[in-house]
Structures are given as C-alpha cells and as structure tokens.
Amino acid sequence: MSPRSPLRATSILLAGVLVAGGGALAAVAPAAAATEVVAVDFSESTGAVHGGAAGYLYGLSDPDVPTTSVIAGAGVKHLTQMPEGGEQHPNGGALTVSDTFFRAGGEEIYINVQDQYPQWGYANAGVPSNTYPGQADFLDKVRHVVQKVVDAVEPEHFDRYVITPFNEPDWIWYGNWGSATIREQFFADWDAAYRLIQEIMPGVRVAATGEAQWNQTRVRDFLTHAKANNTMPQIFTWHELDNNDLRDWPTHLAQYRQIEDDLGIADLPINITEYGGRRDTGVPGRMIQWLSTFEGSKVDAQIAYWTYSGNLDDHVAQTNGGNGAWWLLKWYADLTGDTVRLTPPVAHQPSTIQGIAALDEQKQAATVLVGGGATDVDLAFTGLDSATFGTEVDVQISRTTFTGQEGFAEQPPIILAQRIQLDANGGGTVTIPNNYVMDAYQVVFTPAVEAAPEVNAAWKVRTEAESTTLAGGASITTHNADQQATSNGRDVRGFGNAAASSTWTVEVPADGKYLLGVHYGTQEKVAGDTLNNKVGRHALFVDGAFSKMVQYSSTLNYVYKGRVDVPVELTAGSHTFSLRSSENGTTALPGSNIALDKYELTDASTPETAEYGGTAARLSGDWEVQRGAGEYGGSAILGDDGTAAFYLGAAEDGYYDVTIDYRTPGPQELDVTVNERPIAGVASDGAGLWSTTATIHFAKGIQELAVSGAGVGVEGVSVVRNRNADSDVFRIEAEAPTVQRSAGITVETPGAAYGSNVNGQFTGWIQAGRTLTIPRPAGMEAGQYNFLVNYANAQRRVGHPYNTDGITRTADVTETGGSSSVTGQFRHNYSFYSFWWQNVPIDLTTNDGAIVVGNPTGDAPNIDAFQLARLVVAVDTVSRNPVPTLDVSAVASTRCVAGKAVVTVQSTNNEDLPVSLAVTSSFGSKTFASVTGGKTVSNVFTTRLGSVPAGTTTVQATASVGGEPVTVSVDAPYAARSCG
Numbered sequence: 001m002s003p004r005s006p007l008r009a010t011s012i013l014l015a016g017v018l019v020a021g022g023g024a025l026a027a028v029a030p031a032a033a034a035t036e037v038v039a040v041d042f043s044e045s046t047g048a049v050h051g052g053a054a055g056y057l058y059g060l061s062d063p064d065v066p067t068t069s070v071i072a073g074a075g076v077k078h079l080t081q082m083p084e085g086g087e088q089h090p091n092g093g094a095l096t097v098s099d100t101f102f103r104a105g106g107e108e109i110y111i112n113v114q115d116q117y118p119q120w121g122y123a124n125a126g127v128p129s130n131t132y133p134g135q136a137d138f139l140d141k142v143r144h145v146v147q148k149v150v151d152a153v154e155p156e157h158f159d160r161y162v163i164t165p166f167n168e169p170d171w172i173w174y175g176n177w178g179s180a181t182i183r184e185q186f187f188a189d190w191d192a193a194y195r196l197i198q199e200i201m202p203g204v205r206v207a208a209t210g211e212a213q214w215n216q217t218r219v220r221d222f223l224t225h226a227k228a229n230n231t232m233p234q235i236f237t238w239h240e241l242d243n244n245d246l247r248d249w250p251t252h253l254a255q256y257r258q259i260e261d262d263l264g265i266a267d268l269p270i271n272i273t274e275y276g277g278r279r280d281t282g283v284p285g286r287m288i289q290w291l292s293t294f295e296g297s298k299v300d301a302q303i304a305y306w307t308y309s310g311n312l313d314d315h316v317a318q319t320n321g322g323n324g325a326w327w328l329l330k331w332y333a334d335l336t337g338d339t340v341r342l343t344p345p346v347a348h349q350p351s352t353i354q355g356i357a358a359l360d361e362q363k364q365a366a367t368v369l370v371g372g373g374a375t376d377v378d379l380a381f382t383g384l385d386s387a388t389f390g391t392e393v394d395v396q397i398s399r400t401t402f403t404g405q406e407g408f409a410e411q412p413p414i415i416l417a418q419r420i421q422l423d424a425n426g427g428g429t430v431t432i433p434n435n436y437v438m439d440a441y442q443v444v445f446t447p448a449v450e451a452a453p454e455v456n457a458a459w460k461v462r463t464e465a466e467s468t469t470l471a472g473g474a475s476i477t478t479h480n481a482d483q484q485a486t487s488n489g490r491d492v493r494g495f496g497n498a499a500a501s502s503t504w505t506v507e508v509p510a511d512g513k514y515l516l517g518v519h520y521g522t523q524e525k526v527a528g529d530t531l532n533n534k535v536g537r538h539a540l541f542v543d544g545a546f547s548k549m550v551q552y553s554s555t556l557n558y559v560y561k562g563r564v565d566v567p568v569e570l571t572a573g574s575h576t577f578s579l580r581s582s583e584n585g586t587t588a589l590p591g592s593n594i595a596l597d598k599y600e601l602t603d604a605s606t607p608e609t610a611e612y613g614g615t616a617a618r619l620s621g622d623w624e625v626q627r628g629a630g631e632y633g634g635s636a637i638l639g640d641d642g643t644a645a646f647y648l649g650a651a652e653d654g655y656y657d658v659t660i661d662y663r664t665p666g667p668q669e670l671d672v673t674v675n676e677r678p679i680a681g682v683a684s685d686g687a688g689l690w691s692t693t694a695t696i697h698f699a700k701g702i703q704e705l706a707v708s709g710a711g712v713g714v715e716g717v718s719v720v721r722n723r724n725a726d727s728d729v730f731r732i733e734a735e736a737p738t739v740q741r742s743a744g745i746t747v748e749t750p751g752a753a754y755g756s757n758v759n760g761q762f763t764g765w766i767q768a769g770r771t772l773t774i775p776r777p778a779g780m781e782a783g784q785y786n787f788l789v790n791y792a793n794a795q796r797r798v799g800h801p802y803n804t805d806g807i808t809r810t811a812d813v814t815e816t817g818g819s820s821s822v823t824g825q826f827r828h829n830y831s832f833y834s835f836w837w838q839n840v841p842i843d844l845t846t847n848d849g850a851i852v853v854g855n856p857t858g859d860a861p862n863i864d865a866f867q868l869a870r871l872v873v874a875v876d877t878v879s880r881n882p883v884p885t886l887d888v889s890a891v892a893s894t895r896c897v898a899g900k901a902v903v904t905v906q907s908t909n910n911e912d913l914p915v916s917l918a919v920t921s922s923f924g925s926k927t928f929a930s931v932t933g934g935k936t937v938s939n940v941f942t943t944r945l946g947s948v949p950a951g952t953t954t955v956q957a958t959a960s961v962g963g964e965p966v967t968v969s970v971d972a973p974y975a976a977r978s979c980g
Contacts, residue, residue, distance in 0.1 A: 035376040035431060036345045040357045042366050042426070043383030044341040046296070049358055051077060053294040054333055055302030057274055058082070058089070060097035061310025062808040065825050067320045069675050069704040071104035073647035074312060074326060075333020080110040080164065080273055080302055083145040084152070088115035088122075090797045090807045092309045094161070095152050102160070103676070110162040110207060110273065110302075111149065113193075114172070116141045120800055122172050132173045135189050142193050146200045162205045162235060164273070165193040168212035177218055187225045194231040208233035210273060214240070214252040220259045227263055239274040241304060242482075243350040249293050250348060272301035278484045281306065281314035282405040284328040284440035286485070288371040289354045291332050295339060296356070307405075307484070307556060308804045310827055314484075317408040317562075318836055319827055320701030322649070324403040327412050330647060331369055331400075331442045334618060336360045340383070342368070351437065353377055361388050363615065363625045364447055370432065371440030379443060382427030392448035393420050394633070395430050402438035402487055404519050404561025404597065408701065411610050411649040412442065417453035436462075438487065446615070449633040456611070459603040463504050465492040465519075465596040472499030472581070477595070484559040487519060487598040493558065495538070495581040496524070496593035503578040504599070508570045512605035516540070516566045516577065518550060519597040521558040522830070526753045532794050532831040533557075536591030536755040539583040540566060543576055546583060551757050554834035556804060558595040565651075567604065577601075591755025608651050608721040614661075614714035617644035617707075632716035635663065638707075644714045646705040650698035653788060653837055655725035655873065659693040660707060661715040661880070671708040674871075677784055677841060681875035682707075686964075689880035695725050697786045697869040699839035730777045730868040734763040734790075740773035742854070748862075756833040762792070762864040764832075766811070771854030773816070774866055781847040784871035787813055787840045789824060789853070793861040794832045804828070811860040814852045818845040824853075826861040835864045841871075884966040887911050888957040890919075892972035894948060896979035901948045903974055907955045908936040915959040922951055947978035 055078040060066070079101060081094040094111045101109065114122040121129030124137070142165060149161055170177070174186040190208065197206055209222055219238075226232045236256070240249060253270075260267060272294065280286040281303060294301040303313040310319070315326045322330065337360030344354050355370030366389075368379060384393060397416040403409045420428045432441050464487060466476045473494040479486050494500055508514070524534045533554040540547045547568060555562045577599070581592035614636040615625050622639020636644050650656060660682060662670065669683035674696055684690040707714050732739065735747045746765045750756035763772060789811070797805040806828025814821040824840035851868070854860060887910035894903050903923060909915050909931045917928040923941040931937055941953075951974055958967045 035378045036353050036373055037378045037380055038345070038353060038355055038370055039343040040368055040379065040381040041341040041383045042357070042359045042381060043385070045338040045359070046341055047298055047339060049335045049337060049339055050295055050298045051075060051333065051335065052298065052300035053291045054329065055079065055271070055300055056313050057302050057305040058092045058309040059303075059312045060101060061091045061827065062825050063096065063100050063823075065310040065319050065808055065827050066312060066316045067675070067702070068100055068104040069647070069702045070312070070316055070320060070322060070326070071101065071106065072645070072704055073322065073333070073702050074315065074329040076101070076104065076106050076312065078108040078110065078271070078300060078302065079106065080112055082115040083111055083113060084148045086115045086145075087118035088120065089309060089800070089803065090805055095148065108160060108162055110164050110271070111145065112167050113142055113145050113163065113165050114167050116145055122167075130172055135192060138189060139192055139196055142196050143200065146197050150201050158201060158204050162207050163197050163201070164207045164210060164237065165190065165197070166208065167210045168239070169209055170211045170213065170215055170218060177221075183221065187222075190222075190226070191229055191231045194233075205234035207235040207237045207271065207273070209237065211238040214238055214245070214248075214255075216255045216259065219256060223259060223263055223265060227265060232265070233268065235271055236268045237271045237273045239304070240272050241274060241277055245275075246289055246293060246350045247348050249297070253297055253299070270299040272299065274304040275301050276304050277482055278306050279482055280485070282323055282325045283402050283438050283485045284325045284400045285371040285402070285436070285438040287325050287328055288356075288369060288440045289350065291328075291369070292354045292356045293348065306802060307560065308806060310808070314405045317406050317701065318829070319825070319838065320699055321408040322702050323405060323407050324400045324409040327400040327409055328369070328371075328440045332356070334616075335367060335369075336363065361385075364388055364627055365615070366445040368443040369440065370443065372437065374435060374437040376434050377432040378429055379432055380427070380429045381445075382425045384422055384426035384445060386422070386426060388447070389422070389426070389445070390447045391422055393422060393445045394418075394448050394453040395420055396444050396453050397430070397432055398442045400440055401436065402485065404563055405484070406555050407519060407561060407563035408651070410651065413457035414455050415457045417455050419448055419452055438485070444616070446633070447627050449627055450629045451631060451633050459509055461506055461601050463506070463599045464488050464490070465502055465598055466490045468492075468502045468504040471501045471503070473497035474500040474502055479559060486559055486561065491521070491558070491595045491597045493593075493595050495596070496588060498582040498586055498588040500581040501578050502596055503576060505574055505576045506601055507574050508572055510605070511571045512569070512603065514568050514570050515602045515604045516568055517563050517600040517602065518566065518579070519561050519563050519599070520552060521555045521561045521595040521597065522552060522591070523557040523595070524591070524593045526751065532754065532833060534591035534593070534754050535757050535831060535834045536594045537589045538592060538594065539580045539589065541578040541580060542568060549583070550579065552591070552594060552755070553757055553836065554830035556830055561597050589755065590753050607723070610649060610719045612646045612648065612717045612719075614644055614716045617646050617714065619644055626713070630715055632661065635713035635715040637713045638709055638711070640710045642710075643706055643708045646717050648698075648703040648705055648717070648719050650700055650703060652721070653700045653839075653867070654698065655695050655722045655728070655869075656698050657693050657720045657722045658696050658705065659691055659718045661689075661691050661717070662707075663689045663713040663715070664709070665711045668709060668712065670712055673706045675704055675841065677871060679872060679875070681877075683877060685879070690877055691880055692875065692877040694872055695722055695874040696872050697729070699786060699788065700837065725873055728870060728873050730780060731865065732774060733760060733865045734772060734863045735761045738775050742770040742772075745770050745772065750833040754831070754833045757835055758833065758864050759790075762835070762862050764862045766854060766860035766863065768855060768857055768859070771852050772863065774851045774853070776848050776850050777868070780868060780870070782844050784843050785841070786867075786869045786871060787842050787851065788837050788867040788869070789826070789840060790835045790837050790864040790866070791826045791861040792832045792835045792864070793826050793828055794830060795859070796828055809855070809859055809861045811853050811855050813840050813842055815842070815844050815846060816849040816852060818849045820845050832862050837867075884961045884964065886915060886957045886959055886961075886966055886968045888915065888917070888955065888968060888970055890953070890955040890970045890972035892953045892974040894974050894977035896977065899946060899979050901943045901945055901977040901979050903941040903943065903948070903953065904938060905941070905953050905955065905972055906936055906938045907931070909933055909957070911959065913959055915957045918956040919953060920956070921953040946980050948976060950974065950976040
C-alpha cells in the first residue's frame with residue numbers, strides 16, 4: 001500500500017525526519033552532513049543471485065499461518081520445523097505446514113529430530129533439561145520421526161526434506177568435547193542415526209552438525225570421523241547469532257572450507273540454520289547486514305526463532321501483514337540475474353552500512369539494497385553497459401523503516417527519483433538520504449524512458465516518544481542492545497499514572513486529513529490473571545482539547561511493538577499533540593500503562609493508492625521485458641507459461657479498485673488470481689491496449705495478484721481504496737439476536753480493567769461441538785466470499801525459557817445445505833479480550849444457506865463479530881486504443897444556374913486507402929462506392945428553387961482500418977443564395 005496523497009515531482013525528496021526535542025521537518029533536501037560511500041561495480045559479477053538467506057526456523061506454525069501471500073511475497077525458500085507430532089512446541093509440525101509452504105513456492109523443509117523431545121535442552125519428561133537419554137531412546141525418536149515422513153510423502157518428493165539429527169550438540173548432550181567418552185558417544189550416535197535414516201528413507205539428505213556457534217576443532221574432528229566411516233552429511237550446518245558472528249563470518253567460512261580441503265572433501269552445501277538475534281529480527285537496517293553477509297557467500301541461512309512461531313521470525317504483522325522488514329525480505333526475493341561487486345565503507349562491520357547489488361540484463365534493471373547506517377550514503381556506481389541501459393538511466397529510491405514486530409507497513413514509498421547521465425564508465429553517483437539506522441533502501445536503475453521517474457512519498461513526520469515533553473511520571477527506558485528492537489533503542493513508560501503524558505508539536509503543511517501512527521507495546525496484566533495482556537487506551541488531545549480515544553490491541557510485551565493509526569483533521573500550521581493516560585486528569589484509563597515508542601503523522605487527504613509496474617513484477621516461466629512508452633515505462637510480455645506476480649498492500653479490510661493495464665495481440669481473457677482465487681472477466685475485445693478494473697475485497701495486509709496469458713503485455717497495476725463499495729459488506733455482531741448460539745456459548749462483557757477493543761460484547765466458551773449460526777443476508781447468492789471473524793485467543797503452552805509457544809485455535813466455517821466447509825486458523829494474539837479481524841476465504845454454493853461457525857473437536861476462539869463480503873463486486877474493461885478515424889474533407893458552395901440555386905459538394909479522401917462516401921443534403925443524396933486515396937469527387941444538388949437559405953451538407957466516409965470498419969462524418973456548410 002502506498003502512502004497517501006502522492007506529490008509528483010522529478011528528483012525531489014519527500015520524507016519525514018526526526019529532530020531532537022520533538023520538533024520535526026517533513027520535506028527537506030538531503031542533509032549536508034558528511035556522507036558514507038558505497039561503491040558498486042555492475043560490470044563485476046560475483047555469481048548468480050542465490051537468495052539462500054530467505055530461510056526461517058519455525059517460520060510457519062499452522063496451515064496458512066502466515067498466509068501463502070505473505071510467504072510467497074517474502075520468497076521463503078527453506079524452513080526448519082518440528083517433527084510431525086513432536087513435543088518440543090505445541091505446533092509447527094513439518095507435515096502440517098508443508099502444503100501451505102510448497103503452495104507458496106517453498107523448496108525445502110528441514111526437520112529437527114530432537115524437537116521430538118518435550119523439554120528444551122532435549123530431555124524426556126520428568127528429568128532435568130539436557131539429560132542425555134541414551135542411544136536407544138534417541139534412535140527410537142529418529143525412527144519415529146523419519147517413518148512419519150515416509151508414510152506421508154511420495155518418494156519422488158523426498159528431495160523436499162532434509163533430516164537434521166542434532167541441534168546445538170556443542171552444549172546439548174555432547175558439550176564437553178575434551179572428554180573422549182563424550183566425543184566418541186557423539187560419533188557413535190551420529191553414525192547410528194545417519195544409517196537408520198538412510199535405511200528408512202533412502203537417498204534423503206541429512207544435515208550436520210548444527211553447532212550453536214562456530215568451533216573449528218569440533219568440525220574438523222567430526223568431518224574426519226564421518227569421512228572415515230562413510231557417514232558424511234549432505235549439508236553442513238551451524239549457527240551465527242550475534243554481532244561478533246557478523247564480523248567474523250568470513251573467517252568462519254574460510255576455516256570451514258579449509259578443513260574440507262585439508263581432508264579432501266568436496267565442498268558441501270552450507271546452511272546456517274540459525275542467524276540473528278532479537279535486536280535484528282524485524283529491523284530492516286539490521287537484517288540487510290545479515291542478508292548481505294550470506295548472499296555474498298552464496299550459502300543458505302535461516303533466521304533464528306526467538307519469540308513467536310508462525311510469523312517468519314518477527315517479520316509478519318498478525319497473519320497477513322508485512323512489517324517494515326518484511327518489505328526488505330520481499331526486495332531480496334525480487335533480486336534476479338547476477339550479484340555484482342559492492343564495497344561498503346567497512347566490510348562485515350556490525351551496525352554500519354552494508355548492502356547487496358544485482359544486475360539483470362534480461363530485465364534491463366540494476367538493483368542495490370542498502371542500509372544499516374545513520375548518515376547519507378553516496379552510492380557511487382560504474383559498469384552499466386550502454387548496450388543495455390543507454391546513456392541515461394532513471395533511478396528510483398524506496399525506503400522501508402522499522403514499524404515494530406506487529407506493526408503493519410505500507411508499501412515502501414519512492415522518496416527520491418532522478419534521471420542521471422552516465423559517464424564514460426557507465427557510472428555516476430546518487431545520494432541516498434539516510435538518517436535512521438533502522439532503515440533500509442532499494443535503489444533501482446533502469447534505462448531512461450519517455451515517462452520521467454516520480455516521487456510518490458506522502459508528507460510524513462516521525463517523532464521519537466523519548467524526544468517529546470514527558471510529564472506525570474512518564475519516563476524514558478533505554479534497552480539493552482541485545483533485547484527485542486525498539487525504535488532508537490528507547491521507549492517511554494510510566495503511563496499507569498493518571499497524570500502521565502507525552503506532548504509534542506508538529507508543523508502541518510496543509511488543511512486536511514492525517515493519520516497519527518502510534519507505535520506501542522503492552523504487557524501489564526490484571527491482578528490474578530497470568531494469561532491475558534491488557535489491551536489499553538490513551539486519550540489524544542490536540543491543541544489542548546480532547547480529540548478522541550486511542551484504542552490499542554495487545555502485543556506480546558512492552559518491547560514487541562505494534563502500531564495503531566488514528567485519523568485526525570488538521571488545519572495548516574502548528575499543532576500540539578498529547579497522549580495522556582487519562583481523559584479527565586484524575587482517573588487513569590483502563591490498560592493505559594503502555595510503552596510508547598514513536599509517532600508518525602502522515603498526510604491522508606486522498607484515498608489510499610499504490611502503483612506496481614509490470615517490469616518490476618516477479619516474473620516466472622517464459623517472459624521478456626520491453627522498456628518504452630506509457631505510464632509504467634514498459635511492460636512484461638508473457639509467454640505460454642509466463643506469470644507476473646504482484647504483492648499488493650492493503651491498509652484496511654475492505655474493497656479496492658484494482659486496475660490492470662495490459663495489451664493483447666487479439667481478443668483474449670487473462671488468467672488472473674488474487675490469493676490463489678480466480679478473478680473472471682479480465683478480458684480484451686481485440687488487439688491493443690486495455691485497462692480492466694476489478695473491485696475486489698482485500699483482507700488487511702498482503703495480497704498476491706498473479707497475471708498470466710500468452711502474448712499479454714502487462715504494463716502495471718494500480719490499487720485505489722474504494723470505501724463506497726464497503727456498503728456491500730454484511731456485518732453482524734456475534735451476540736446479535738439473529739445469530740443462533742448453541743447451548744453453553746456465553747455472551748460476555750470484558751472486565752473494564754482490560755481496556756478491551758471489543759465492540760459491545762463477545763461470545764465465549766465456544767467449545768467442542770458448539771456453534772454460532774449466522775443468517776445469510778438477502779442478495780448474497782452463491783459465489784466467492786471473504787468471511788472475516790473478529791476473534792481473540794490467548795491460549796499458549798507455558799514453560800519454554802524464551803519461545804512464546806502460542807497455540808492457534810481453529811473454527812470450521814460451513815454452509816447450511818451447501819458443500820462448502822473451510823477451517824479458519826486463529827493464531828494466538830496475546831489476550832482473550834483483544835480482538836483481531838481474521839479472513840477465512842470461502843466459496844458459497846447455495847443462495848441462502850446460513851453460515852455455521854464452530855470447532856467440532858476443540859475450542860474455538862472468542863468471537864466479537866463477523867463480516868461477509870463478496871470477493872468481487874464489479875469488473876469493467878475499457879479500451880485505451882486510439883480511436884480510429886479517417887482523414888476526409890468536404891467543401892460545399894452554392895451558385896445560380898438558369899435562375900435556380902444549386903448546391904455543389906466537393907469531397908476529398910486524404911487517406912492512403914480507398915473509402916466509400918455518402919453525401920447528404922436537404923435536396924438529395926449521392927453515394928460514391930470507392931474513392932481512392934488523394935482523389936476528390938464532386939456532386940451537384942439541384943434545388944429547383946430561386947433561392948435557398950444557408951445550410952449544411954454531410955459527408956459520411958467508411959473504410960476498413962486494421963480489419964475493423966471505421967466511419968466518420970464531416971459537415972460542409974454553404975451560404976444562402978438568391979437567383980431572382
């Protein structure tokens with residue numbers, strides 16, 4: 001989703017910047033401070049884009065958690081998951097998530113055998129953590145885990161799975177490597193496990209050894225043993241988790257490869273099966289450092305699992321949204337062609353500018369991803385070949401920023417656009433305006449075309465909460481660098497006091513609507529309740545007067561941040577904002593003890609709008625890119641199996657007008673899907689340029705739009721919020737009298753202390769076999785629908801030292817009298833009184849069957865309300881072809897002949913092709929069947945009158961143009977004539 005109110009300009013920066021003390025500027029030129037230089041040589045390839053750092057440990061927890069659109073958009077290639085039915089976590093079974101993962105384009109699932117054990121430290125129940133169970137017990141687990149895979153997977157798909165017998169053996173079971181007994185036990189257990197795995201699942205790849213940190217002594221000893229005993233793994237793994245690992249990675253890799261060389265072992269594929277710390281996940285400016293590290297070495301790597309499974313390790317907002325770092329992962333997945341030489345100011349130095357550069361000559365595009373510093377960056381580039389790029393290039397710079405782990409991020413705006421004349425070396429310099437260490441940037445170079453590049457960033461200003469005026473007990477908390485990331489490393493707390501406030505002033509450029517984005521975290525619980533985080537509210541005052549209540553939803557804890565957007569109407573000029581824990585100054589609002597991180601004020605004066613170029617789509621199958629004229633500067637031409645995939649952002653649940661601009665070689669219906677669901681009616685009537693607009697219901701977050709069609713040229717896609725269409729959505733509260741409730745389901749009001757975001761009341765105790773039956777509204781006949789459920793679920797398993805172990809509750813959605821039944825997945829969301837909207841796509845097969853919601857075998861979540869929306873309410877196609885015409889002229893005149901007036905019409909065919917002419921006047925008509933190009937024909941109309949008034953004759957010309965009939969009419973006036 002694009003920032004609102006795009007202001008079009010060439011080579012203009014529009015971006016909010018922080019100013020200490022709470023003031024802010026919103027539209028500024030790049031700072032004059034010293035810059036850092038990043039050098040890129042596009043002529044020096046470092047190998048094909050690998051994309052291997054797009055891996056995740058427990059990235060998925062359940063089917064469609066997260067959704068396939070989010071997974072595919074992030075380009076997830078490989079996962080490590082728990083054995084099916086394992087006991088280490090309550091969810092995340094490899095086979096359970098496999099269908100979702102492979103549908104989203106995933107390639108490999110690693111299975112951690114030891115996660116079959118119930119206790120962390122890999123121990124059986126009832127014994128201390130990290131208690132070695134003995135080889136027999138371990139091999140029983142190996143046999144059980146691998147046999148489940150064999151029973152469920154066809155042999156031709158064995159290559160989709162990798163078995164990992166051990167995880168972090170350098171401290172679990174086999175930590176004391178200096179003990180020969182322990183060392184030999186590990187070797188014996190490895191040999192036995194490896195041979196058993198191959199016996200049960202012949203040819204499957206096995207990974208080793210999964211050390212918690214690099215240890216060349218252990219690795220050398222192990223590889224020496226494995227080679228001698230013919231138990232060599234097919235993939236080698238270990239973990240790189242902290243800042244020192246970022247710095248020392250080149251050394252670790254070189255040492256590993258040297259060990260292989262010393263032992264005469266061919267290079268094994270490497271997968272760093274855990275990388276990054278809490279300070280890194282969800283932060284664009286940190287994640288770019290890890291991505292560049294592993295992409296530069298062409299190895300696979302998986303982001304570590306520190307908090308919550310099923311959200312791509314802190315990169316997914318709820319289940320269907322991307323946070324700021326998700327967009328960086330999406331950019332990384334978009335890279336194609338070859339990586340090229342990029343030289344940062346200091347290579348492999350944590351918390352400094354790092355990056356990745358790639359060149360795809362087939363796409364005629366060069367891309368740089370960069371971030372991690374806090375000063376402007378001079379991107380000095382060379383090597384763009386004039387045969388591919390010409391002598392001028394268009395440059396567009398987009399920025400993605402830290403939005404919190406649960407904070408939905410908008411489509412990154414284009415903050416700078418330039419047209420650059422290349423020097424003799426195919427180079428130049430572009431300055432990236434950068435003042436925030438948590439930001440990352442995408443810089444795209446393409447050949448200059450007719451349409452100059454444009455900025456589309458809305459006016460925005462960011463203010464750190466700690467830079468505001470604090471009162472009433474509100475105070476700054478500074479976080480340890482290794483904690484979960486917080487903007488600028490600090491937030492503001494102490495809002496349990498009724499007098500607490502955070503106040504700041506912003507200069508607003510124009511009258512209109514704005515969105516105040518508040519980044520926050522919740523953690524406080526009601527006394528005696530160890531399960532539910534409070535939800536919470538604050539009072540927003542503008543210019544000293546109460547404006548509105550800010551309603552939050554729960555997050556995991558104070559440092560696990562979310563974002564809420566509050567609409568405000570403002571006039572141009574200075575305005576003072578104040579978030580307060582009390583509306584009246586004496587009584588704290590329920591749940592007000594919330595951590596505040598930063599505030600963003602964004603222009604929202606126009607509907608939410610975004611554009612996605614076809615040449616920038618994720619292309620697969622047969623395709624070619626053509627650069628040139630048009631709004632999008634070119635198109636992607638699809639072959640027989642070509643597909644253009646777009647990942648669209650939506651800020652809200654509701655309808656959007658999705659317009660696809662394309663051209664076809666003849667009459668053609670395109671194959672279009674949204675989130676794997678077909679959209680019918682995207683079709684042209686003939687050859688030429690077309691625009692089809694479909695009004696589609698989106699669930700908040702990421703949507704995958706895929707377009708296919710042999711010979712189709714996809715120019716681009718635009719998305720515009722259509723609030724008027726939302727009147728088509730059916731909404732009903734779960735406690736409404738027309739909703740039938742099974743016995744035992746209760747209607748409840750949350751305790752006031754929770755500060756719940758429920759709308760009135762909710763339904764609870766929806767236990768096994770109990771159902772809610774929603775009446776089908778009139779006019780919602782059979783078809784594709786989005787069924788949204790406003791739910792709350794705080795169920796989790798406690799006891800793990802650092803993983804949240806949230807449990808996803810499910811509910812079946814069925815249609816009375818129909819064949820439709822789908823299972824909705826409702827992930828843990830921190831409180832049974834904090835409600836999120838979750839979409840359950842369903843195809844209804846009757847015209848009036850009621851919708852039944854319930855879990856036949858377990859507990860469904862608490863439910864507040866429902867929405868039912870047709871997936872598509874309108875599809876309209878218009879031609880963008882120039883209207884054909886004919887160049888025909890006509891002149892009429894009058895004269896007297898024998899005392900009578902006559903009218904003469906001369907018609908000229910100025911075309912190169914023959915036309916037929918039909919000349920009409922008040923005194924008769926004349927047809928000329930074929931008038932060749934350049935010829936003039938004449939006709940005289942006798943009036944038999946002594947005088948005629950002024951009048952007009954009409955000449956109608958008809959010809960075949962491009963196989964289609966074209967008709968035009970030309971009027972030829974004549975003057976009055978008297979012959980008396």
